[in-house]
Amino acid sequence: MSGNAILDDLRRDVAELAETGIVQVAQHGWDKPGLIPMWFGEGDQPTPAFICDAAAEAMRKGETFYTDQRGILPLRQALAAYTKRTFGVDVGTDEVSLVTAGMSALYLAMDMLIEPGDEVIAIGPVWPNIYSTVEIHGGVVRHASIELVDGDWRLDLDRLFALANDKTKAIFVNSPGNPTGWMMESDEQRALMEFARARGVWVIADEVYHQLVFDREVAPSFLQVAERDDKLLVVNSFSKSWLMTGWRLGWLTHPAALAPTIAKLVQITTSGVPQFLQRAAIAAIEDGDWVIRDLRARCKAGRDLVFDRLEAWPKLKLARPKAAFYAFFAVDGMTDSVEFAKKIIDEANVGLAPGSAFGPAGEGYLRLCFAASEATLARGLDALEPILGAGADQRRSA
Numbered sequence: 001m002s003g004n005a006i007l008d009d010l011r012r013d014v015a016e017l018a019e020t021g022i023v024q025v026a027q028h029g030w031d032k033p034g035l036i037p038m039w040f041g042e043g044d045q046p047t048p049a050f051i052c053d054a055a056a057e058a059m060r061k062g063e064t065f066y067t068d069q070r071g072i073l074p075l076r077q078a079l080a081a082y083t084k085r086t087f088g089v090d091v092g093t094d095e096v097s098l099v100t101a102g103m104s105a106l107y108l109a110m111d112m113l114i115e116p117g118d119e120v121i122a123i124g125p126v127w128p129n130i131y132s133t134v135e136i137h138g139g140v141v142r143h144a145s146i147e148l149v150d151g152d153w154r155l156d157l158d159r160l161f162a163l164a165n166d167k168t169k170a171i172f173v174n175s176p177g178n179p180t181g182w183m184m185e186s187d188e189q190r191a192l193m194e195f196a197r198a199r200g201v202w203v204i205a206d207e208v209y210h211q212l213v214f215d216r217e218v219a220p221s222f223l224q225v226a227e228r229d230d231k232l233l234v235v236n237s238f239s240k241s242w243l244m245t246g247w248r249l250g251w252l253t254h255p256a257a258l259a260p261t262i263a264k265l266v267q268i269t270t271s272g273v274p275q276f277l278q279r280a281a282i283a284a285i286e287d288g289d290w291v292i293r294d295l296r297a298r299c300k301a302g303r304d305l306v307f308d309r310l311e312a313w314p315k316l317k318l319a320r321p322k323a324a325f326y327a328f329f330a331v332d333g334m335t336d337s338v339e340f341a342k343k344i345i346d347e348a349n350v351g352l353a354p355g356s357a358f359g360p361a362g363e364g365y366l367r368l369c370f371a372a373s374e375a376t377l378a379r380g381l382d383a384l385e386p387i388l389g390a391g392a393d394q395r396r397s398a
């Protein structure tokens with residue numbers, strides 16, 4: 001009970017929704033003049049003009065009406081063709097549904113599956129909204145942690161399997177991962193899928209960073225190791241690959257049997273995505289490969305610039321990621337990452353995300369998004385160096 005008659009009427013799971021540590025830190029620094037924001041997971045470039053033009057043209061042509069709840073057929077065809085050319089996997093237009101971005105796809109996945117008391121094993125540290133999405137449905141998160149060993153993030157699959165019990169409804173995997181850049185290889189995906197299949201458990205795979213990889217063409221997808229009608233939901237998004245975070249466009253790849261259910265849930269939530277945005281989505285898929293290539297090159301350059309500096313700072317422990325656009329590093333002696341991130345705002349005027357926001361295994365870490373221009377990154381690092389880089393000179397000369 002909050003003692004406030006209005007708030008006391010809230011559904012318990014809603015009232016208890018945690019505010020993410022990222023927001024707590026952002027509220028501390030939001031209005032500070034000149035702050036260098038590296039806390040959120042997005043690039044600093046606007047959406048390319050040809051994507052905006054496709055939306056504007058469709059709007060002018062009068063494509064302003066309700067559409068099929070799961071997206072117009074040409075878009076679902078484009079998504080199926082994209083899945084084929086990207087992962088070599090055939091999916092039908094009844095197996096892909098357009099939704100209001102990756103976040104909605106996740107919410108919808110949990111809405112379909114999670115009953116109060118169900119458990120979801122989530123591999124973390126991971127983006128906090130995953131935990132909240134389970135919890136708001138009355139589910140319980142069981143944390144399977146990846147660990148930083150010898151300069152690489154590793155998952156112990158046997159430890160993950162040991163977390164499963166009769167209440168386990170789903171296993172959640174975000175690969176490539178936010179905030180670590182950890183990537184699950186195909187053999188691990190196959191082993192996990194087999195385990196899930198044998199137990200009748202769902203796999204919810206968040207693959208929104210599949211294009212942001214630096215050592216190969218594309219990240220391995222669960223779609224490549226799954227059999228048709230496996231209990232698999234793959235969450236995807238236009239946000240990261242095509243610089244479209246503000247458009248709120250994403251998609252879910254799912255067993256065909258779920259299409260009518262998804263249509264019903266979309267009906268009673270958003271009732272679908274505006275048609276002119278769907279035309280922009282088609283343009284991105286069909287003509288946007290260069291956007292992905294450019295972004296990947298920019299992020300790789302950003303990663304190398306950031307890691308060349310951070311690796312020389314002795315107080316930090318970190319692994320140069322092969323994917324996504326984050327540096328996630330441990331700071332020697334830091335025990336409260338929210339307070340430390342606030343101190344960084346006060347003293348360096350740089351916004352970083354606190355590691356504790358990403359689950360219990362994230363405390364002790366900070367996250368920096370390197371999807372920014374070299375000039376911005378250099379300015380940010382210069383400002384951070386007095387706090388995080390103490391002792392760097394001795395090590396360089398040692």
Ligand SMILES: Cc1ncc(COP(=O)(O)O)c(C=O)c1O
Pocket residue numbers: 041100101102103104127174177178206208236237238239245248249250
């Ligand atoms: C792991 C992960 N999944 C999903 C999303 C959701 O992205 P969007 O809702 O913009 O598609 C994000 C955004 O940061 C993310 O990091």
